[in-house]
Amino acid sequence: MSKKPKSAKTKSKLGSLLVNGILLLIVLLWTIPTIGVFVSSFRDPFDIQTSGWWSVFPHKEWVKIDEFKPADDLDRDSVMKIAGVSGTFAEFRAGILKPDGEKVTWVGNKRLGMIQIQEKKWVTRTKFTLDNYDKVLSGKKYVIKTSSGATKEFQGDNFSGALLNSLTVAIPATVIPILIAAFAAYGFAWMQFPGRRILFVLIVALLVVPLQVALVPILKDYVKLDLNGTFLAVWLAHTGFGLPLATYLLFNYISGLPRDILESAFIDGASHFTIFMRLILPLSVPALASFAIFQFLWVWNDYLVALVFIGAKPDVQVFTMRLAEIVGSRGNDWHLLTAGAFVSMVLPLIVFFSLQRYFVRGLLAGSVKG
Amino acid sequence: MASVTYEHVTKRFGDVVAVNDLNIQVADKEFLVLVGPSGCGKTTALRLLAGLEDITDGKILIEDKVVNDVAPKDRDIAMVFQSYALYPHMSVYDNMAFGLKLRKYNKDEIKRRVEQAANILGIESLLDRKPKQLSGGQRQRVAVGRAIVREPKVFLLDEPLSNLDAKLRVQTRAELTKLHQRLQATFIYVTHDQVEAMTMATRIAVVNQGVLQQIDTPQMLYDKPNNLFVAGFIGSPAMNFFDAHLRKDGNNLFVDTGTFSIKVPDEQAKIYMPHVNKAVIFGIRPEDIHDPKYEAPGIIAELVEGKIEVTELMGNEIFLYLKSGEHNYVARVDPRTSFKMGDDVQVSFNMGNMHIFDKETEQAIR
Numbered sequence: 001m002s003k004k005p006k007s008a009k010t011k012s013k014l015g016s017l018l019v020n021g022i023l024l025l026i027v028l029l030w031t032i033p034t035i036g037v038f039v040s041s042f043r044d045p046f047d048i049q050t051s052g053w054w055s056v057f058p059h060k061e062w063v064k065i066d067e068f069k070p071a072d073d074l075d076r077d078s079v080m081k082i083a084g085v086s087g088t089f090a091e092f093r094a095g096i097l098k099p100d101g102e103k104v105t106w107v108g109n110k111r112l113g114m115i116q117i118q119e120k121k122w123v124t125r126t127k128f129t130l131d132n133y134d135k136v137l138s139g140k141k142y143v144i145k146t147s148s149g150a151t152k153e154f155q156g157d158n159f160s161g162a163l164l165n166s167l168t169v170a171i172p173a174t175v176i177p178i179l180i181a182a183f184a185a186y187g188f189a190w191m192q193f194p195g196r197r198i199l200f201v202l203i204v205a206l207l208v209v210p211l212q213v214a215l216v217p218i219l220k221d222y223v224k225l226d227l228n229g230t231f232l233a234v235w236l237a238h239t240g241f242g243l244p245l246a247t248y249l250l251f252n253y254i255s256g257l258p259r260d261i262l263e264s265a266f267i268d269g270a271s272h273f274t275i276f277m278r279l280i281l282p283l284s285v286p287a288l289a290s291f292a293i294f295q296f297l298w299v300w301n302d303y304l305v306a307l308v309f310i311g312a313k314p315d316v317q318v319f320t321m322r323l324a325e326i327v328g329s330r331g332n333d334w335h336l337l338t339a340g341a342f343v344s345m346v347l348p349l350i351v352f353f354s355l356q357r358y359f360v361r362g363l364l365a366g367s368v369k370g
Numbered sequence: 371m372a373s374v375t376y377e378h379v380t381k382r383f384g385d386v387v388a389v390n391d392l393n394i395q396v397a398d399k400e401f402l403v404l405v406g407p408s409g410c411g412k413t414t415a416l417r418l419l420a421g422l423e424d425i426t427d428g429k430i431l432i433e434d435k436v437v438n439d440v441a442p443k444d445r446d447i448a449m450v451f452q453s454y455a456l457y458p459h460m461s462v463y464d465n466m467a468f469g470l471k472l473r474k475y476n477k478d479e480i481k482r483r484v485e486q487a488a489n490i491l492g493i494e495s496l497l498d499r500k501p502k503q504l505s506g507g508q509r510q511r512v513a514v515g516r517a518i519v520r521e522p523k524v525f526l527l528d529e530p531l532s533n534l535d536a537k538l539r540v541q542t543r544a545e546l547t548k549l550h551q552r553l554q555a556t557f558i559y560v561t562h563d564q565v566e567a568m569t570m571a572t573r574i575a576v577v578n579q580g581v582l583q584q585i586d587t588p589q590m591l592y593d594k595p596n597n598l599f600v601a602g603f604i605g606s607p608a609m610n611f612f613d614a615h616l617r618k619d620g621n622n623l624f625v626d627t628g629t630f631s632i633k634v635p636d637e638q639a640k641i642y643m644p645h646v647n648k649a650v651i652f653g654i655r656p657e658d659i660h661d662p663k664y665e666a667p668g669i670i671a672e673l674v675e676g677k678i679e680v681t682e683l684m685g686n687e688i689f690l691y692l693k694s695g696e697h698n699y700v701a702r703v704d705p706r707t708s709f710k711m712g713d714d715v716q717v718s719f720n721m722g723n724m725h726i727f728d729k730e731t732e733q734a735i736r
Contacts (some may be wrong), residue, residue: 056429083581092604248629258453258455260451260452260453260454260455261443261455261456261457261458263422263449263451263455264449264451264455264457265419265457265468266421266422266442266443266517267421267422267439267443267447267469268443268468268469268520269443269469269472269473270443270468270472274472275514278468279457282459283458283459357398
């Protein structure tokens, strides 16, 4: 206790260690399911049925080193002596440990079963395959020979079509609201017109309208307009529900840009449109990118809007809908479910990691001047 | 190149009057400095001329043309902002070329003008850089360069030196003066720094609380301030003021401060005679108070007793902080003086340069 500063230093070191430890734990907890899906999606269907995904890591397992038929004259209802150990049939079924670490196990039934000598060994189950992805993504037919020798025809899940549909929905549904919102945000921030405040408040107030409330009325309108089951329907819906937040976020950022720069451009002879295109857009990239991530992830993961407005039309179905479908039709085919799920996660992950630095910066936009 | 005229210009923000009935005539090729304390409306006056704010009342003319309703880009002006307002995502070249591109100049002409401006300002080697990579002084030059390339009728400069360090400021001051002579353009320059105003201006307009106090050449402003505000604002250290009244004694006129009274020279006495017994403010600049041993020959000196509270050696001069009775004042004396802190001394006031202001109206009596 004599050296106070040192003890304080150790304390802070300990504290940061604790914080980092806890964070690491949370990160692990959070990513383990994803890793599980990722690993499973590459595993052989048989492996998935018989062992967990974690068995791909080195672990100790009982491995057969010898197998033989028990002697026919063995009395299987009393205590037997096999390979140097003795026990009842039930005990052999459970496995009897020999003093040298090997295990004697009765595999199979009483009459036809075999005796296995097993040993604990380090094993890794690394039988990986891309077949799962192939089956999920393509729509062609597979012929599979079952163990009994019969052939079974197998329809691929055609996720690649759904993937394209998802992109067709997500990209315009991200770009359109951003473009509109950027214009609107500039107008609200830097142009004088009557009713500016009220309009802006109105738009921000729209943030509280829940999507679900509007589904049925919009659906009714779409039916009248014959928009149901088209991409346009989904684009419009996502644009409408994305706009309030987009306008608000971008307004915060754009109104925080230094006034001098815009005034200087005015004196230089720029019109509002030139200022928007040449100054505002390039300077707002962080905010635009951060909202783009938000909107893209939201649209990509969206199931409800697509389900309601696209419905059951297979040729325009998006990814999430296909995924939900195969959960029903192939509930036991984990190798296909995990592969499908992982395909759906890849794109958002790429988008997030490549634009990550804008993400945090953009979220702070308006609150902290940088 | 053009003249600029403010005619009864008023600008109100809600209830706040930022500029009040401003009348200024800026001649062609003049370097006019608008100076005043912060928040006095000088920047607003400049922004009104630039067209960045709407005029509430009155008229602004550029070259005899009323520009009240003319858009900023059509006024043929260029402005240098206090923050420089460079476009952060463009190179220096593009920053300077931006205005020209928007005005559809052809490429060769833009290149020629930008290079010429860069040459004048000594920033040729920086043309490819982004503003982020420049120092404060370089940014300031780019901002000036952006104004020059346009070859406007009027240059507006809004405290362009206030973000520079002291040494660079002095240097840039001289460069701006040179630039003004070289370009032969009308400059309107806003600052709160009276040293900048004094050193650069052909004429200075002193503004306080939205009202023009006085507009004149730096020398006239210094020697003959119109009122108490101008007298106190121009000059550093500021002019000393004493509450006093004028007392007639026989044929002589005295300034009586209560603690001491000083004889007014005969020439001035004639002017002040009608104000005898009136409450006035007597003003005298620190450099008009001398150590009697080193006073300049030929001045009309009157001795005053005081106690030296603090001395400050500046090298080429010494500031004495004096106290006579209730009155505190500063003298700026010859460095050879033997006056020490705590001394009771006699200093001589050069009454030839005295100022008298009406206490009520704060206007100079002349």
